Amino acid sequence: MTKIDDVARLAGVSTATVSRALRGLPTVSAATRRRVLAAAEQLQYAVSPNASRLAGGKTGTVAIVVPRITRWFFGTVVESVEDFLDQNGYDLLLYNLGGREQTRQRVLRTASLHKRVDAIILVATPLRPADVTALTKLALPGVTISSGSGVPGWPCVRIDDVAAARTATRHLLDLGHTRIAHISGDPDDELAFTTHLDRRHGYQEELRADGIPTDPSLDVESQFTIDGGIRATAELLARGEPPTAIFAACDEMAMGAMTALRDAGLRVPQDVSVIGIDDHDLAGVLGLSTVAQPAAEQGLLAARILLDPLGVRTADPYPGLVPPTGDADGDSPTPPVILPTRLVVRESTAPPRAH
């Protein structure tokens, strides 16, 4: 392996100068820089990240923690974050919790992150008080994406889950539905995090706005997955007269609902309307009406906010949005950056059949 000394020798300068020239520091003459670059090129030199990081005190790496990379929202967020980091010369260290409590502990509670990364992106990761304490002690910059417990001083990028749920419910109400069921995550579902609470809240609020009492028998908790949607819908149907519409807390659950309804011989939307939240890649294929949330944009924005203080020259990190004004050191909680959602009507929602 060619090392910095080799380049220095070939270019006829010191290693310090090679280091400066290669990193584009301004304190190198143009002629010297040229010679160094030529030498590095000729020797196919690549810096040793470990040596560089040890000496420089920066890791050039960002950690991203997600519950499950294979879920649409998390995969899309990771892709956009990776893209941005890559273009800015950062490595991405992926932690896919996958429901493994042991992994969660190891990642969040130990100092392992501290010496390994410059910054952290936490996506929809449930945090216990001990986790928050540990993360705060790390004293690393971080961002959270999606709702739930935050870390003091860390900005948060998210959508307004209550409003998104209200939009979905309003769409069904406007179509004339009154027997509207809700299927959502349960307290043990780490994929649902606290998201399901906000979405249930929005659902109930919107029903009340129309004077429709919430009916517990139309509200089923399950997992934030296709299977969860199938199970919740089966449970719903087992309880008696089917609702005329189902608002699923996420598209994957909505897809499960469509599956369960089909298996029960019910047609969508003729017998039952279905709407979700997300605008999953496959929502169009299934003709699923939904409230679209910008997943890639949330990832990109989070990455920008994170790298900005690290000296990465990025364009306006808050394009047209309300920036978090709190100072990272202060006690005032940083207000979240809210990205907009939007109703997408497809074929899975229609007026209820006349009696």
Place this chain on the structure above:
Amino acid sequence: MTKIDDVARLAGVSTATVSRALRGLPTVSAATRRRVLAAAEQLQYAVSPNASRLAGGKTGTVAIVVPRITRWFFGTVVESVEDFLDQNGYDLLLYNLGGREQTRQRVLRTASLHKRVDAIILVATPLRPADVTALTKLALPGVTISSGSGVPGWPCVRIDDVAAARTATRHLLDLGHTRIAHISGDPDDELAFTTHLDRRHGYQEELRADGIPTDPSLDVESQFTIDGGIRATAELLARGEPPTAIFAACDEMAMGAMTALRDAGLRVPQDVSVIGIDDHDLAGVLGLSTVAQPAAEQGLLAARILLDPLGVRTADPYPGLVPPTGDADGDSPTPPVILPTRLVVRESTAPPRAH
């Protein structure tokens, strides 16, 4: 930050002993090890990966290169690889090419990987001769997943794409179809890689086995995506009389086909049968018949094969399978490890309508 010296001082031993004790080396007395562990625990000590790697010459990191993390197959592979690596103490460095030629070059052609990782997993990544040369010069252990150009000395884990395509085509033939269209990737589609060639080959072979001539007008090239499937199917329909069945080279294309057929007023499977390859998470939701391939298993197996020579104690890396027998240094090409596929019949395939 607490460092190794702090632990050594508290435990009353040298840093060398702390290093040995913490890594579980056998040359430490039980009593000493206990004291060291207690001191490390008390100080919340975590080793600095960069210092450790620089001094030890190992990175404890594996790179995985995928075309697009958001595609079902690649996301599933990454998840299973991450899981296995995590359990064995390795970090995962994610490179999502995302069609960026620049990223491809940087990742594959420079020595940047060399000093950064101990091993490489390449998933369905097209390799030019210059890439292969560069990777070979790295002299790092590696594995490729999925078909295509291999790297000399690297094992390959994959399915038999020709056989999978024959299985899909055979299913349609057995149902009585003779006008069977094929939609697949084009040469410029980096997601299709060389996979589409094998699958087309299997399609044609199986037709010929029944004495059915291949009809170029029933064979459309597009992208290995939902949109690609939509476009290919639209093109197919624009060419005249529709086929009675479509064999899509992957489930995402099949889903696009279902969408395009629906938009054209054609019913699946009454008017046109559709089958894919993959067994995508959502295949069940859509009632899509397919030839299932084990994505997570391919990732797991690749990770095992890779870590085995690195001294990770894993169970039999080839459970019941033909192991690659070639030696890594020899010139003899390592035979690929082939994982089985299996036909999954759902609602998207049926006999053609009687005329």
Place this chain on the structure above:
DNA sequence: CTGAAAGCGCTTACAG
């Protein structure tokens, strides 16, 4: 079984 010392390959004040 344990320690002193060298060294991993860089970057960073400090001088000049």
Place this chain on the structure above:
DNA sequence: CTGAAAGCGCTTACAG
């Protein structure tokens, strides 16, 4: 603008 030297926090022969 450039270089000599120290130092980043570990691990690894080498002795004992």
